[in-house]
Amino acid sequence: DTAVSQTPKYLVTQMGNDKSIKCEQNLGHDTMYWYKQDSKKFLKIMFSYNNKELIINETVPNRFSPKSPDKAHLNLHINSLELGDSAVYFCASSQVAGQQETQYFGPGTRLLVL
Amino acid sequence: AQSVTQLDSQVPVFEEAPVELRCNYSSSVSVYLFWYVQYPNQGLQLLLKYLSGSTLVKGINGFEAEFNKSQTSFHLRKPSVHISDTAEYFCAVILNNAGNMLTFGGGTRLMVKP
Numbered sequence: 001d002t003a004v005s006q007t008p009k010y011l012v013t014q015m016g017n018d019k020s021i022k023c024e025q026n027l028g029h030d031t032m033y034w035y036k037q038d039s040k041k042f043l044k045i046m047f048s049y050n051n052k053e054l055i056i057n058e059t060v061p062n063r064f065s066p067k068s069p070d071k072a073h074l075n076l077h078i079n080s081l082e083l084g085d086s087a088v089y090f091c092a093s094s095q096v097a098g099q100q101e102t103q104y105f106g107p108g109t110r111l112l113v114l
Numbered sequence: 115a116q117s118v119t120q121l122d123s124q125v126p127v128f129e130e131a132p133v134e135l136r137c138n139y140s141s142s143v144s145v146y147l148f149w150y151v152q153y154p155n156q157g158l159q160l161l162l163k164y165l166s167g168s169t170l171v172k173g174i175n176g177f178e179a180e181f182n183k184s185q186t187s188f189h190l191r192k193p194s195v196h197i198s199d200t201a202e203y204f205c206a207v208i209l210n211n212a213g214n215m216l217t218f219g220g221g222t223r224l225m226v227k228p
Binding site: 004031035040041042043044045048055056058090092094100101102103104105106107108 | 146150155156157158159160163165202204214215216217218220221
């Protein structure tokens with residue numbers, strides 16, 4: 001009955017590969033996000049989707065492509081992985097795209113690119 | 115541009131002692147303020163948030179924070195910490211003209227010692 005879930009929890013892969021991380025929320029929320037946490041614990045938003053539409057797209061390489069098949073899912077596909085992509089990726093959701101809304105985070109996906 | 119500064123990267127403290135984790139922000143517009151906690155190998159959990167009204171906000175697990183507009187601060191406090199409070203704490207803001215984009219500080223690692 002996890003509210004925001006991510007798969008896989010750990011991902012180890014070689015440079016140049018393409019990989020996807022999946023996120024699902026069962027809270028009935030309209031808005032979902034992807035954040036990246038680097039090795040120094042610095043957290044930065046990457047994307048935000050509201051009802052399957054992109055509303056925030058921070059400066060992220062176009063190798064990163066979010067896909068929202070429905071409002072309960074926001075997957076992150078990464079092409080041509082680079083060493084610098086190693087990080088923890090967090091998915092989050094909020095009821096609506098309001099500024100006062102609490103964002104609920106998933107447990108994270110630890111990506112290591114070798 | 116806005117930024118969030120957490121002045122202390124690590125705060126060691128003995129069990130049952132009081133603690134204050136500092137957070138300052140820079141913004142020329144009004145903000146909404148949040149504190150999140152990240153336990154080891156887990157996602158982020160909301161501790162508390164300030165949206166408007168009373169500047170003293172009470173959150174979960176006995177934490178509270180005070181919004182000080184003149185000092186642009188939102189310090190987190192707990193009068194008596196437990197070993198289980200050992201975690202990474204993140205301060206975050208949303209500008210009221212920046213959609214729902216959370217901007218995080220660099221985090222403060224609270225280490226509670228017996």
